[in-house]
Amino acid sequence: MCGLCLPHCPTYRQTEDEGDSPRGRIALMLGLDQGRVEADNERLAYHLDRCLGCRACEAMCPSHVPFMALMDQARANVNREQGMKRYGIPANQLLDMVAAPGKLRLVSIVAGPLGFLLRHIPVRGSWSRARDLIPKPIHHSFQTQDAISKDRPIYLFTGCMGELADRETLRAAERLLSAMGYFVQRSKSAVCCGAMHRHAGQPGEADTMLEKNLVAFDEYPGAPILSVATGCAAELNGYPDSFVSRHSEILSYLSSNEWTEALQFSAMDEKVAIHLPCTQRNVLKDATSTRSLMDRIPGIQLVDLPLSDGCCGAGGLNLLNQFELGESLFEHSLEWLKKEQPRYLVSANIGCSLHMQAVIEQSGLDCEVVHPLTLLARQLKSP
Ligand code: SF4
Ligand code: SF4
Incomplete structure (x- = not known):
């Protein structure tokens, strides 16, 4: 194994322990598969569970090793022996x-x-x-326009965390899409995309959710389905073709569609830092949509948030069970934020946003973490 992925792995860069590297984890997974390492081995679980699922290794592997699929399978095997308590x-x-x-x-x-x-x-x-994770009061309530016509239905995939922790983004998405003339719909029967369960080694639960979602958007057959969180988008892109052909992550959809002349934005004389989540960079391979959409706001000063180890530290369930590792991965970015003092930090991943906002608030810094759509909707001029 070439080891080219090692310098790109945030956990290996932190610990310099081969067990915390993609190559080391693959060796452990191979050992598990071949019976040389037992599934009840605590050291095995320790190294596999510290993986952030950022997929930086997968994105740059010249041999196209499907790292995340191997990891999902290995965690499912470990769960059978060690349960989920850990x-x-x-x-x-x-x-x-x-x-x-x-x-x-x-x-x-x-x-x-x-x-x-x-x-x-x-x-x-x-x-x-x-x-x-509990929702804070919404700062702005957006007035959604009536759709010009019901001929342009479009679905929002809200995801499990949308209504719980990211309501303002959903309202912002509705505001922008309705201003563009879309008839915005949500499916009452859609459920969580399944990403958290799949990456926590619960493929059965994830597949049950997938099956429910496959029939949840049938009222308007063929209508586009837009996901508002890059983590959901990455999982939904692994669904069957019938779904994938209708699905897009909302920022890439909006940035590649012609906007109506009606959409004008008020100027904003603020510095705004852009965070690109791992799922957006490494899985969706989209490094440009956020910036091109933010650029539509006159006067905005855009800067890129540096991530010294490539990940903000919120990957997977780390937000809840490895927050110390997460905080140390965000340390360098936090120092940069203190120096640059942007008013806003935009991110298209709700897990990353919650993690970064928590660390920023702890530090006493006055910087609001919002979804790019929220800033756009706040600046949208009424027609
Ligand atoms: S995962 Fe890919 S890049 Fe990493 S050691 Fe193996 S072959 Fe090399
Ligand atoms: S997914 Fe990220 S954290 Fe996990 S081994 Fe690959 S590069 Fe490292």
Whole structure:
């Protein structure tokens, strides 16, 4: 194995331990597959679980080793022997909740008052991260225009976390799409994309969600389906062709479609840092859409957030169960933010946004983390 991926792996760059590198993890997975390493080996689980799922290794591997698929399979094998307890309570609760739409709806109803209470109770560690997932009050409420016609239906794939932790982005997406003349729809029967379960070694649960989503967008056959989080988009692109042919990540869809002249944006004299999530860079291979959309706001000063190890540290369930590793991966970026003092940090991944906002707030820095669509919708001039 050539080792070309090693310098691109955030966990290897942090620890310089071969077990925390893609090559080391592949060797462990091979050992597991060939029976040389037992599935109940705690060291094996330790190194596999520290992988952020950033897929930087996959993106640059000259042999096209399907690293993430191997990792998903290996974690499923480890889970059969070691169970899910090692992920910790908040992470397991989150997986249970997003797998049950009824529970998720209930939590999203009580989340507002609960969040208000919890923000005033001192909690530490992974529980403070769990609290960060609870939605904060929406800063802006967007007035959605009536669709010009129902001839242009378009679906928003809201994902499990959308209504729970990212309502402002969903409202912003509706505002922009309706201003472009689309008849914006949400499917009541769509469920979580399944990415969290698949990467936590629960392929059965992930496939059940996939099956539900395949028939959830039938009311308007052929209507485009837009996902608003790059993590969901990466998973949805692995669905069967009938779905993939209708699906796009919303930023790439908007940046490659002609905008109507009606869409004008108010000027903004602010510095805005751009964060490119691993899923957007390494899986969707889209390094330009966020910047090209943000550039439509007159006066905006765009700067790129540097990520010294290539990942902000929120990958997978790390947001909840390895927040210390996540914080250290974001350290260099935080220092840069303190120096540059941007007013906003834009990111198209809700997990990354929650992680970065939590670390930024802890540091006392005044920088709001928002989805690029939110800034666009806030600056959109009424027709
Ligand atoms: S995963 Fe690819 S880049 Fe990394 S060591 Fe193996 S062959 Fe080389
Ligand atoms: S997915 Fe990311 S963290 Fe995991 S081995 Fe590959 S480069 Fe390292």
